[in-house]
Amino acid sequence: DARVTQTPRDKVTEMGQEVTMRCQPILGHNTVFWYRQTMMQGLELLAYFRNRAPLDDSGMPKDRFSAEMPDATLATLKIQPSEPRDSAVYFCASGYGSGNTIYFGEGSWLTVV
Amino acid sequence: RKEVEQDPGPFNVPEGATVAFNCTYSNSASQSFFWYRQDCRKEPKLLMSVYSSGNEDGRFTAQLNRASQYISLLIRDSKLSDSATYLCVVNPNTGGFKTIFGAGTRLFVKA
Numbered sequence: 001d002a003r004v005t006q007t008p009r010d011k012v013t014e015m016g017q018e019v020t021m022r023c024q025p026i027l028g029h030n031t032v033f034w035y036r037q038t039m040m041q042g043l044e045l046l047a048y049f050r051n052r053a054p055l056d057d058s059g060m061p062k063d064r065f066s067a068e069m070p071d072a073t074l075a076t077l078k079i080q081p082s083e084p085r086d087s088a089v090y091f092c093a094s095g096y097g098s099g100n101t102i103y104f105g106e107g108s109w110l111t112v113v
Numbered sequence: 114r115k116e117v118e119q120d121p122g123p124f125n126v127p128e129g130a131t132v133a134f135n136c137t138y139s140n141s142a143s144q145s146f147f148w149y150r151q152d153c154r155k156e157p158k159l160l161m162s163v164y165s166s167g168n169e170d171g172r173f174t175a176q177l178n179r180a181s182q183y184i185s186l187l188i189r190d191s192k193l194s195d196s197a198t199y200l201c202v203v204n205p206n207t208g209g210f211k212t213i214f215g216a217g218t219r220l221f222v223k224a
Contacts, residue, residue, distance in 0.1 A: 031210045042216030043157070043200070050210050091156060095212075099145035099204045102212055104156035 006105035023092030136201030
């Protein structure tokens with residue numbers, strides 16, 4: 001059963017530390033999304049890639065967040081330095097083509113203290 | 114104005130009730146629409162796609178109204194297991210592959 005894999009599942013870190021979240025999309029999917037979910041904001045689209053190229057990262061705070069796809073099987077989301085307001089669930093999702101269903105990983109639950 | 118808007122609820126309904134959710138979208142060029150379901154502390158999962166002519170999947174019916182730019186989800190004969198957050202999803206399809214989620218509508222079905 002193909003699925004999106006995310007690591008870490010849970011992360012507690014101190015303010016100022018670097019956090020890296022990783023995602024393995026479903027094999028064959030060419031579109032990868034990073035979302036952030038909080039109780040207050042719901043699911044926010046941070047960035048997305050097609051065929052490993054970043055298409056839009058306008059939802060991401062540029063000064064501290066960065067997203068990359070070093071290869072087709074790995075997407076990363078990095079926060080440096082982390083702040084308490086970054087505490088949220090970060091979801092990676094993947095899909096194929098445009099306008100089709102996307103599938104989510106189980107999320108990375110981040111707490112910055 | 115948000116690109117996708119939903120009534121956050123919560124909707125509290127008894128078992129067996131019929132409940133309907135609406136969702137509005139701002140981009141008239143949007144082409145693809147979906148409803149996702151999210152259980153507490155879980156990831157969103159596809160419930161159903163929404164087609165122009167409307168579509169049904171068991172107790173669930175989805176409708177699209179392009180003129181008024183809204184989609185709807187109807188749940189008949191609600192079950193306790195339907196308790197979840199329902200997310201409206203729109204793909205603006207403006208040349209990119211952006212997929213936008215509404216904030217979700219919370220449903221509680223009680224015995």
